[in-house]
Amino acid sequence: MITIYSEELKKQLSQKLFSCYFLIGNESLLIQESIDMIVFYALNYGFEEHLRITLNLQTDWDMLFFKFQSLNLFNQRTILTLQFPINGLNRTISEQLVKLTSLLHNDILLLLNINKLSKKQENTIWFKKLSTQAVLVFCHPPEPTELFHWIMKRIKKMGMVIEDSAVKLLCYLYEGNLLGLSVVLTHLSLLWPNKTLTIKEIKNVANNTENFTPFDWINAILEGQSKKTLLILYYLKKENIEIVLLFRILQQDLLTLLYLKRNKNKQSLFKRMELHNVWKNRRSAFIKALQRLNYFQLQKAIHLLAQLELSLKQHSNQNFWLELEKLSLILCHGDFPMSFTND
Missing domain, CATH: 1.20.272.10 (Zinc Finger, Delta Prime; domain 3)
Known part of the structure; x- marks a missing residue:
């Protein structure tokens, strides 16, 4: 199994689309961006439908298994995203996942969003079977000491130029809030697309733009x-x-x-x-x-x-x-x- 960080996902997808992706972490922005990127690349392989299911005690497994079999029958390529419970899996869900892995076929692209991957889960039958053709993507937020460099990489990717002092202000304002940071960077890129941004512009957007998250x-x-x-x-x-x-x-x-x-x-x-x-x-x-x-x-x-x-x-x-x-x-x-x- 290949193990990468979310910022490396684009490079991996440009090389090959695997049949299963484990998205590990609780950072909603990185999780959603990873899902969007996989869906975008999967379109080139004919995956047009996207189903999202949250696993819990009320999950209709019979309906899910029937869906798998019907997709195989009609050759309809579908992306299936399974959101795991935050508290982990119980015995019932684990048993159903074993059955689910036996029904997988080439017309299903499986995305598993797991808050935290435990050693116990890594030793399960379903995990071992899926991991043979899977990519594990870590979607954890950057540590406070890494946030400055994380923002610098992001603004470079967006084609923006921001002074170091202004980036430090962004770190202070949006530490622990990547979603809010993403919104602000988007606003800045639209307002001043060809300007080196300073603290003045950062304060202007942070104070005057209604950008609640x-x-x-x-x-x-x-x-x-x-x-x-x-x-x-x-x-x-x-x-x-x-x-x-x-x-x-x-x-x-x-x-x-x-x-x-x-x-x-x-x-x-x-x-x-x-x-x-x-x-x-x-x-x-x-x-x-x-x-x-x-x-x-x-x-x-x-x-x-x-x-x-x-x-x-x-x-x-x-x-x-x-x-x-x-x-x-x-x-x-x-x-x-x-x-x-x-x-």
């Missing part, structure tokens, strides 16, 4: 800033941001908070945050959330979020933006009414 919404929740949370959520809705993306990002930070609560007697809080990759510029917000929310409330919020995602997959007529607004306010105030704390 899902991470701004999450940070406002952690800080307990209810008005700002609703303002950003309204903007994200207006910009047609995929609500599933918001579910995933919120779930990730809630699980981190739960971990920090659960292991509070084992190590210092700052050591635990460091081990769980909580960026320095977000730690004060995490501390505020930990002081405001107890273990039971975090568990309940994660459960509510899972219910919303399940309802969304079942094409419910529920107003999901309104429900997300309610959950956001509850998390901001730490006040869970009885209707939210009872099943």
Whole structure:
């Protein structure tokens, strides 16, 4: 199996399209860019349909297996992206994955999005079978010490020129928020396509351009800033941001908070945050959330979020933006009414 980093994916795809790609990591920007790049190259091989499925206890495996068999029958080339559970796989899902690998054929391009690959998963039957014809792509965010060089490579690829001092300002403003950084770089390239950019232009875009990202919404929740949370959520809705993306990002930070609560007697809080990759510029917000929310409330919020995602997959007529607004306010105030704390 070939192992590469996300920035090396384009070179690999230009050489050969493999039948399976493991996308390892929790950086949503790098994951999405990797998927988009694979889909783009796969079009040249006749892969026109793209199915996305999140694996959980409600996954309709019979439907999935039937789809595999029908694709083989009609020679319809399809890309299948499987989103693994953040908490890992249970025995049922692992067993079904073994069966799924036996049904794979040349008309299916398999993309597996895994938050963290464990040694236990590497030793499974399904992993060993897939890895013989696979590429493993690491989609982890750059470390703070590497962020400057990461931005420099990105702006060079975009054909931009930015002074070192301005790049350092971008590092300060967008550490831990690659999605927001990506949006700002795109705005800068459109506003000043043929200019060497300075701190002045960076501040101009950062201060005057309404460029809220899902991470701004999450940070406002952690800080307990209810008005700002609703303002950003309204903007994200207006910009047609995929609500599933918001579910995933919120779930990730809630699980981190739960971990920090659960292991509070084992190590210092700052050591635990460091081990769980909580960026320095977000730690004060995490501390505020930990002081405001107890273990039971975090568990309940994660459960509510899972219910919303399940309802969304079942094409419910529920107003999901309104429900997300309610959950956001509850998390901001730490006040869970009885209707939210009872099943």
